[in-house]
Amino acid sequence: MNDKTDPIEPAAPISAANATMEPVVQPPAASTTVKGGGVMRSSAIFSGMTLLSRLAGFARDVVISAALGASAGPAADAYNTALNFPNLFRRIFAEGAFAAAFVPAYAKTLKTEGEAAADQVATDALAAVAAVTVVLTILAQLTMPWLMTVINIGFLDDPARFKLAVVLTQITMPYLPCMAIASLLSGVLNARGRFIVSGAYPILLNLIMLAAVVPAQGGQVGAAYAASWGVAVAGVAQAGLCWWAARKAGANIRLSMPRLTPAVKAIIITAVPAAIGNSATQINVFISGNLSSFVAGGRTWLATADRLYQLPLGLVGVAIGIALLPRLSAAVASEDRGQQQASMDEATVLSMALTLPATGALMAMPYFLIDALFTRGAFLQVDAVNTAQALFQFGWGVPAFVLIRILAPAFFARGDTRSPMAFALVSVAVNAALAIALFHLGMGVSGIAAAVSAAAWTNALLLGATLWRRGHYRPSASAMSRLLRIGVASLGLAVVVGAASWARPLLQAPVQTVMEALGSGHGAKEIALLLVVAAGGLTYVLLAFLTRAITVAEVKGMIRRAR
Template sequence: MNDNTDPIEPAAPISAANATVEPVVQPPASAATAKPKAGGVARSSAIFSAMTLLSRLAGFARDLVITAALGASAGPAADAYYTALNFPNLFRRIFAEGAFAAAFVPAYAKTLKSEGEAAADKVATDALAAVAAVTVALTLVAQLAMPWLMTVINIGFLDDPARFKLAVILTQITMPYLPCMAIAALLSGVLNARGRFIVSGAYPILLNLIMLAAVIPVKGDQIEAAYAASWAVLVAGVAQAGLCWWAARRAGANIRLSPPKMTPAVKAIIITAVPAAIGNSATQINVFISGNLSSFVDGGRTWLATADRLYQLPLGLVGVAIGIALLPKLSSAVASRDHAQQQASMDEALILSMALTLPAAAALMAMPYFLIDALFTRGAFLQVDAVNTARALLHFGWGVPAFVLIRILAPAFFARGDTRRPMVFALTSVAVNAVLAIGLFNLGMGVAGIAAAVSASAWTNVLLLGATLWRREHYRPSPRAVWRLGRIALASAGLAAVVGAASWARPMLQAPVADLLAMAGSSHGAKEITLLLVVAAGGLAYVALAFLTRAVTMAEVKGLVRRSR
């Protein structure tokens, strides 16, 4: 499935509130031109993750409203809507955030450091013209061919003419989001290279707010709600591109609109991006296979999309954030042949990402049904939908560390200008996913088998990336990093035990909460409040175990706070 989020958020996509733009004074030297400092990945990732957290929270609010309005297996609206989200999202991840980021960000950061702001902004102007031209042309072709494309991407819809027709119309509405998001991704890369992470983490907030404003007024009509949500995607795309343009100009980037030109810089970016695009398309082929298989089950696309929302949370907050912060710093360290900084940046990214990801994965696997039922079962989203979504979430859960590790290991190749090997490894993972997804789906696992295949293919990719970095001596985790990872895993196992026991004892825990609410005159909210209490208890258990096992020390926390300041 998707690697973001949020469906259609950069992270994703995966998928918060009013966008906060950092007041910018044009600096004498950008973050890209300065020598990377210890703790820089953590600090930059913290900024990006804080903004992404706001976006994800609003994304949850958005999804709660949409799943209640559209349901899953109770009608054609939900599956058609998630098709309309996933199709432009597929191309966005291939071009806008995947291949383009891998090729453009190092090129822009290198030019900014070696030739100055004017030359770097010329590269960005030419790249913007090229990516806009390509995505607009792709959008026009897709719009005209959408009825034929839908027969390929959702074979199972052919048996349901109403669902097929609605999916075609809604996807035609959302498809112009692609060029808007491509422009926003380029400008976000400019901001990141200049050390500005607030807007690049915050602009998905607009999508969530606009979709909430569009769907909340719709009452009781699933089809009307699906149309409202789809039109909101298009409006949000224009708003997001506009916000990133404004922020880049405020940051001092002199980027202009111009006709597309095949300049040497653009040619170099394309040459670098093509293998990365093929590699990133591998993940999207996985999405294509998953979507096609799930289209044979009423509600299948919605079950996967809802499970996707939860496992994308740690990926968006951790993997994407650290990967975005890591690439410019690693590129600078590679360019200056600073091997110590390369090792320090990779170790820091690995430890920080796993300290946040392993407990999240443990919780997803220990209490999948509790999470789905408490968050989404209401309105048109039925109990049967919660059960099937939880089965998929369980198998996405053990793949979460792999999804994040890909974001950490791949930049070690991209920073060295190597996009071919990640491409080959990603294509290999596609083959693994295709074989397993088809096999497990037909052997009776259904939609859960699709999720298991996606996780297995992600771990295949991680093993290939990690083994190659090890063999070529580009990166080997230090003994200290391995020591820390073992203790993080131990603390995460403790968290899993706590929340797993709480999930088993849910009726006993939820009953007194319901009684207290009844005394206050309310018959709703017991399962949600119980979930919050269990999550809080699990979080406290993890923190306590992390300090007890010395996976984290107070001195390191104080040092991180000082560096952030």
């Protein structure tokens, strides 16, 4: 499941909610152009760009949720379907198997054969992926009425929702080839050590969609049309920006007819195992989408919850995973086991230091978060309640989603794509079985979210156990001790924000009084949420220092390396 961006990712189980169109920056393979500085410093670049994108995405989501609602009308579910369908293929062609196979091939050619040879590989790969995704887009648009009867069985009982979903999905499908092109060019930039544009281009989607929705006329349906057209326009803009940046970085990539060159064949062969794994995860999307389509607003509840739990995944898991792969690949190539251990320990501890407190907040105050952020306009209280239930279930899966991003590079750095593929298939089976069972046992949409989290933990545990068994990675005693202390600090945060959520009426009343005295009857719940989040964050920081999960020396070191 993957916002938010709004972004779920190839190695993790995903749900029908994962339709935020938030692209994932492609990892750079080890090359001479990628500068050193450790996992922390490299991740900061990605996290900074991702944070800007997520903030813009959050503003977009708040506006769109207020305009479309969730269960009150067909627009929201149709819109989320329109985002989700091209997302299925994007995970394979734009940010999945093909891109993951292309980036190391390009970086290796760049290092061993020079720029001209590498750019020819990129030119041929670009032609191939563009041709395939354009054909897929045309076929999908022509057959969309029939496809919709398969991917959203529940919509058949609501002709208005069905028809709107068909038309909106036809509008958004051209985003697929645009994003495939942008993602490949982003990989070129990363291999050349240029991270700013590749991390920032997702922001264009959010800004363009906001510009399309804010002035939209025609109520909920009009806003849904505007948002969908915004997606199509944003795809062209993102591809254009990445093309310009790649050319400016010195990459001589050209437009050409597709050719099945030896380099393209090698990329395809390398991509096949991951493609199978990625395609298998789409079974989860199919099942989750069909189950949620039977509940009015179900798709939208999942999508809204997804946007919040994807935030730590996008800011932490993706960024650290991207920074880890080139450093770990170099350590494996040089057989430097000390560096391998240090890289994995640093990535694991850092990721959990940023993820576990987020998990505590998502599980301790899910309704407070959703109600304060999204309940306005056409997004009703009943929508907030159901979304909060899904968010709670996603919350306990967040550490697993991030760990997958940290553990999978340990396989990729050794050229092993088969093991992660096999584990992804196992997690798919877990997800599918649990989603169907929990949905029909009365949990409804929140049962789908619980199944996604359970499948993610299955995947993460299989990855971790295999690395342990093979002797490739076992957390050091120091790392385990730090993780325990981080857990204690995160638990303290959860207790504080959970108590504040329980006492919310008492906390919000004085804020409301102040706002009314200032002449505004709005904003009290948002300000109360900010105060509670600040209190929870302060509690975590204090406990982290008291338990020595974080030390002053380490903070100084981080600042020094960042400079």
